Amino acid sequence: xxxxxNHVPPAAKNSTVLGRVASDKSLRISIGLPLRNKAxxxxxxxxxxxxxxxxxxxxxxxxxxxxxxxPSEADYAAVLDFARTNGFTRIVTHPNRMLVDATATVADLQxxxxxxxxxxxxxxxxxxxxxxxxxxxLELSVPVLSVSGLDNYVVPHPASLLVSLGQTNVxxxxxxxxxxxxxxxxxxFRHAYAPGVSLTGSNQFVGLLQFDGYNKSxxxxxxxxxxxxxxxxxxxxxxxxxxxxxxxxxxxxxxIEMSIAMAPGLAGVLVYEGGSGASGNTxxxxxxxxxxxxxxxxxxxxxxDSTTTQIYQQFATQGQSYFNASGDxxxxxxxxxxxxxxxxxxxxxxxxxSMNGAGVSYSxxxxxxxxxxxxxxxxxxxxxxxxxxxxxxxxANNQGSTTMRNIPDVAMVADGVAVxxxxxxxxxxxGTSVASPLWAGFMALVNEQAANRRKPAxxxxxxxxxxxxxxxxxxSAFHDTTIGNNFNSSSPSRFSAVAGYDLxxxxxxxxxxxxINVLVPPFTFAVVTNGIATLVAETCxxxxxxxxxxxxxxxNFSLHNIGGAPTTNLVATLLASGGVTxxxxxxxxxxxxxxxxxxxxxFTFKAGGTCGSILTATLQLQDGAANLGNVTFAFRTGVPxxxxxxxxxxxxxxxxxxxxxxxxxxxxxxxxxxxAFRDSLPNAAFAFEPTNAGVTELISPSIAISTTSAQxxxxxxxxxxIDPATATKAYDGGVLEIKIGTAAFTDILSAGGxxxxxxxxxxTIDPTDDNPLDGRQCWSGLSPGFITTFVNxxxxxxxxxxxxxxxxxxDSGNAYGTGGWYIDGVQITDGYAxxxxxxxxxxxxxxxxxxxxxxxxxxxxxATGTTPFNYQWLFAGTNLPxxxxxxxxxxxxxxxxxxxxxxxxxNIVASVTSTVASLRVLVAPSIGLIPGAVSSSxxxxxxxxxxxxxYLLEYKNTVTDATWTPLPPSIPxxxxxxxxxxxxxxxxxxxFYRVICQ
Numbered sequence: 002x003x004x005x006x007n008h009v010p011p012a013a014k015n016s017t018v019l020g021r022v023a024s025d026k027s028l029r030i031s032i033g034l035p036l037r038n039k040a041x042x043x044x045x046x047x048x049x050x051x052x053x054x055x056x057x058x059x060x061x062x063x064x065x066x067x068x069x070x071x072p073s074e075a076d077y078a079a080v081l082d083f084a085r086t087n088g089f090t091r092i093v094t095h096p097n098r099m100l101v102d103a104t105a106t107v108a109d110l111q112x113x114x115x116x117x118x119x120x121x122x123x124x125x126x127x128x129x130x131x132x133x134x135x136x137x138x139l140e141l142s143v144p145v146l147s148v149s150g151l152d153n154y155v156v157p158h159p160a161s162l163l164v165s166l167g168q169t170n171v172x173x174x175x176x177x178x179x180x181x182x183x184x185x186x187x188x189x190f191r192h193a194y195a196p197g198v199s200l201t202g203s204n205q206f207v208g209l210l211q212f213d214g215y216n217k218s219x220x221x222x223x224x225x226x227x228x229x230x231x232x233x234x235x236x237x238x239x240x241x242x243x244x245x246x247x248x249x250x251x252x253x254x255x256x257i258e259m260s261i262a263m264a265p266g267l268a269g270v271l272v273y274e275g276g277s278g279a280s281g282n283t284x285x286x287x288x289x290x291x292x293x294x295x296x297x298x299x300x301x302x303x304x305x306d307s308t309t310t311q312i313y314q315q316f317a318t319q320g321q322s323y324f325n326a327s328g329d330x331x332x333x334x335x336x337x338x339x340x341x342x343x344x345x346x347x348x349x350x351x352x353x354x355s356m357n358g359a360g361v362s363y364s365x366x367x368x369x370x371x372x373x374x375x376x377x378x379x380x381x382x383x384x385x386x387x388x389x390x391x392x393x394x395x396x397a398n399n400q401g402s403t404t405m406r407n408i409p410d411v412a413m414v415a416d417g418v419a420v421x422x423x424x425x426x427x428x429x430x431x432g433t434s435v436a437s438p439l440w441a442g443f444m445a446l447v448n449e450q451a452a453n454r455r456k457p458a459x460x461x462x463x464x465x466x467x468x469x470x471x472x473x474x475x476x477s478a479f480h481d482t483t484i485g486n487n488f489n490s491s492s493p494s495r496f497s498a499v500a501g502y503d504l505x506x507x508x509x510x511x512x513x514x515x516x517i518n519v520l521v522p523p524f525t526f527a528v529v530t531n532g533i534a535t536l537v538a539e540t541c542x543x544x545x546x547x548x549x550x551x552x553x554x555x556x557n558f559s560l561h562n563i564g565g566a567p568t569t570n571l572v573a574t575l576l577a578s579g580g581v582t583x584x585x586x587x588x589x590x591x592x593x594x595x596x597x598x599x600x601x602x603x604f605t606f607k608a609g610g611t612c613g614s615i616l617t618a619t620l621q622l623q624d625g626a627a628n629l630g631n632v633t634f635a636f637r638t639g640v641p642x643x644x645x646x647x648x649x650x651x652x653x654x655x656x657x658x659x660x661x662x663x664x665x666x667x668x669x670x671x672x673x674x675x676x677a678f679r680d681s682l683p684n685a686a687f688a689f690e691p692t693n694a695g696v697t698e699l700i701s702p703s704i705a706i707s708t709t710s711a712q713x714x715x716x717x718x719x720x721x722x723i724d725p726a727t728a729t730k731a732y733d734g735g736v737l738e739i740k741i742g743t744a745a746f747t748d749i750l751s752a753g754g755x756x757x758x759x760x761x762x763x764x765t766i767d768p769t770d771d772n773p774l775d776g777r778q779c780w781s782g783l784s785p786g787f788i789t790t791f792v793n794x795x796x797x798x799x800x801x802x803x804x805x806x807x808x809x810x811x812d813s814g815n816a817y818g819t820g821g822w823y824i825d826g827v828q829i830t831d832g833y834a835x836x837x838x839x840x841x842x843x844x845x846x847x848x849x850x851x852x853x854x855x856x857x858x859x860x861x862x863x864a865t866g867t868t869p870f871n872y873q874w875l876f877a878g879t880n881l882p883x884x885x886x887x888x889x890x891x892x893x894x895x896x897x898x899x900x901x902x903x904x905x906x907x908n909i910v911a912s913v914t915s916t917v918a919s920l921r922v923l924v925a926p927s928i929g930l931i932p933g934a935v936s937s938s939x940x941x942x943x944x945x946x947x948x949x950x951x952y953l954l955e956y957k958n959t960v961t962d963a964t965w966t967p968l969p970p971s972i973p974x975x976x977x978x979x980x981x982x983x984x985x986x987x988x989x990x991x992x993f994y995r996v997i998c999q
Contacts, residue, residue, distance in 0.1 A: 004138045005145050008153040011971020013132035018119035022131045024108035029278030030150030031040050032080055032101045033308025040071050040153040047316055050464040060320035060456040063292040067097040079143040087113035094726030096290045099311060102283055130154045141576040147306040155304035157212040158652040159252040160326035160434050170924045173511055177356035179699035180419035184429050187227025190439055195513040201266025202445035207292030208271040210284050212301055214244045215253040216424045219297030223258045224420040232261045233678040234268040236722060239283055239814040245791040256300055256438040257432060263442025268786045269478035271382040282308050291314040293785050295448050295458040298441035300326045300434035302338035310462045313345035320458040324349050324440045326433035327409040328378025331370060331489035332496050332863030339814060341408060347462045349437040350506045351377040351415020352482055367499040368485030368505035369415045376487045378433060379496055379504035382406035399503040400495050410463055410508035413439045443511055451521045454563050459520050469519055470508040478516040479509040522566030523596055529622055531632040532559030532599040540909045542868045550612050550638045553909050556619060562593035568624045580610040580986030612639040613833030629955035639833030645704045647827045649674050649684040660702030678714040680787045688809040690721050690733055690821040694771040708832040711798040716787045717825040720820025723782045724767060731764040733811040734779030735822045742801040753795030759788045775809040776971040840911035841866040847918035854924050858891040862915055875906045896922045921949055938985040942994055944972030950998045954981035957993040
């Protein structure tokens with residue numbers, strides 16, 4: 002038998018029992034287990050936040066945390082067995098094995114924990130509460146850390162949010178906002194606390210702890226009125242939470258609106274909502290095990306215990322920043338509502354803000370105090386000793402404690418803030434419930450910069466902020482609030498705002514980029530990353546705007562220095578690897594300024610691989626003597642053939658596009674298009690996750706497939722129930738099926754397809770529940786935003802029509818999150834087409850030329866094949882300098898130019914040589930008689946000859962003869978003198994001769 006201590010509220014010990022709680026009343030409880038290796042965990046936490054250690058900000062994943070520090074599987078199984086043996090129902094487990102949630106009757110709880118539950122009058126609230134008469138005792142050898150839910154002395158409350166219902170103008174406080182009545186709204190908060198900051202929270206999520214729902218229309222109206230984009234909202238509904246807006250929906254709406262106002266580029270806001278009876282631990286633990294949002298906020302007070310501390314420590318080991326409103330009742334003179342004073346929480350106080358113009362720029366701030374019992378919560382904890390990170394801060398002038406935890410840590414505006422809530426109500430609120438989600442939004446900007454600088458998230462803020470506040474950068478990083486107080490009737494002289502840290506506004510409010518740069522400073526050296534790569538020129542014709550296998554291309558590669566020091570003379574060498582062949586010479590990028598603009602240089606290379614393959618261009622970086630490593634750029638060769646594409650954006654929600662159908666069975670809910678969450682505006686296809694067993698199907702139109710290499714890609718986001726105790730088991734989930742030709746639909750993997758990326762996430766639907774797809778691999782759990790899935794379609798689909806089917810199946814009940822499945826950006830790529838380079842083929846050869854001396858000669862060649870062509874003319878086998886065009890022009894030809902001409906035609910593939918074309922240059926011959934060469938039987942005629950010409954002697958007996966008579970044979974020229982003969986004998990008185998050369 003073990004007893005778990007400190008589970009009886011002091012108010013129950015000191016009051017009379019009004020009566021026993023009905024034995025058949027059902028209560029929701031959470032059993033917490035202690036972590037293993039606590040000493041190692043404490044050392045790790047110290048190292049993670051110590052800049053001098055190698056482990057600084059080397060945060061764990063949720064799986065790593067569970068593996069190193071989570072309770073053992075055997076211990077967890079023992080607690081589960083204890084719960085089942087004692088009749089507990091609706092048992093929910095958690096991946097880190099830290100909690101077991103269950104429902105039980107009071108009778109079963111009293112028997113299992115050896116207590117009696119009685120009713121007591123609440124000393125501070127107008128209600129009764131129940132509590133045990135003794136600390137719970139368990140017949141269990143496995144150690145148990147806590148049992149929450151045995152009392153309801155503390156119930157969740159918004160942090161005393163001060164609301165002016167239906168009003169937008171509340172007097173007696175400085176304003177200056179752009180909203181109605183001067184209330185602050187929308188971009189006012191960025192103008193005050195992040196002026197000129199371009200960061201928007203891109204690719205970041207904010208997680209919000211809530212105990213109520215909200216109206217989505219209120220958020221959309223706020224965004225529209227404020228000029229903000231529509232940020233996706235993702236609901237994680239726990240312990241049967243419905244998501245419907247209740248009486249405290251203003252708190253939920255405010256938290257969402259403030260997060261978006263500060264970080265309008267968020268990938269999404271995760272709203273973690275606990276249902277009736279849900280403990281804070283259940284919600285917090287889901288935020289930790291999901292580990293999707295790196296900035297978390299709560300504007301509620303709620304009960305905590307030792308298990309809560311472990312969850313906060315898990316946040317810290319995973320790099321998650323958690324903020325909690327400090328409360329809205331001015332100074333605390335006694336116990337501080339939990340968890341505002343917890344040592345692992347960043348407690349957020351409030352200010353009254355004044356701005357220049359209508360929300361144009363920051364003017365000043367004072368501590369928020371309405372002087373009516375409403376103001377920034379601050380004080381000294383009666384529970385937690387002063388943490389190490391707070392011990393170096395002087396408390397001499399601020400009335401703080403040197404032995405106990407002081408709050409708040411930081412602050413932001415908490416007065417005169419516009420809110421849209423209640424299904425169409427516009428109001429004005431005051432409270433640190435404004436400031437906490439604003440800080441979460443601000444941390445999204447910080448962590449976006451961390452990601453841009455290739456650094457980890459900041460994590461738990463306090464170990465960073467306190468040394469900063471005590472350092473030289475404080476006044477540039479924070480607005481120090483030195484005016485005002487949070488006095489009230491129970492604390493008439495504590496506490497005042499002073500220079501530096503105080504118990505009204507902590508260290509103050511952020512100045513924007515100065516604080517961001519201190520939290521995520523640049524590297525002290527040059528860090529060069531890849532920018533973008535742009536195709537500038539390609540040799541294949543006609544050009545197609547992509548890199549084709551086999552072609553030579555000119556590509557601009559841009560580099561970006563994200564480091565804190567410039568390069569001196571950065572030289573990049575394109576490596577002959579990854580499909581890059583024949584790269585051009587290294588290029589000097591010179592000086593890249595620290596965190597400056599991209600610098601671009603051009604390289605040529607020949608693309609290898611096959612059409613449709615991935616080509617990886619690697620630049621090796623050298624900056625003087627420093628090797629800066631390599632950066633890579635990836636290209637897909639060829640133009641994709643896309644026979645099918647669907648973004649679901651051409652219809653009005655909830656209609657599906659033409660040709661798409663949906664079918665349901667059991668308790669499934671039909672697929673629709675939805676604007677709630679999408680990858681491309683405005684819609685995505687959506688399947689809701691009900692609490693009934695059933696299947697809903699999204700079926701595509703028929704699609705013709707041509708090749709065996711066809712690939713499907715789509716974007717999807719899933720938020721559905723898993724078995725948190727077994728990492729590979731899902732209760733609800735989605736699968737992809739394919740129909741090929743006339744065959745039946747079957748799972749994409751069974752049909753012969755394969756996932757390239759983004760496939761089933763190691764989850765199998767529990768074969769023991771009533772999900773209709775029991776035993777199937779699936780997508781389940783919570784994805785980190787939209788993910789891209791690439792699927793190689795089965796080769797057997799080639800030449801056939803296919804249909805695709807996304808099937809979402811659920812079991813009965815849903816205790817670990819309710820959401821659904823979103824599908825967007827469906828596309829099929831059916832092969833790639835590349836510009837095919839062919840060798841040159843001469844279609845028109847140069848022709849022989851015979852010309853007179855001094856004439857102009859032109860030789861021309863024509864060719865087919867991949868252009869451009871290169872030409873080189875040759876004379877007598879030797880290159881003619883400058884003769885590099887398709888035509889060769891020779892002017893004023895001379896005898897020395899007579900001879901054989903050829904041309905070589907080449908392109909990126911090969912070269913070819915033309916046939917020989919000869920040039921003959923004609924020179925008029927001079928005829929001379931050889932002395933003594935005339936006789937009665939012979940006349941000899943001598944002349945100077947030219948090579949390559951033939952000479953024929955012709956005669957007339959009278960000048961008036963009509964024709965010349967040839968005297969064959971023709972005699973070839975020798976380049977020297979030759980003699981032609983007339984052997985017919987002399988004819989008197991005369992005979993006339995001429996010589997024909999050709």
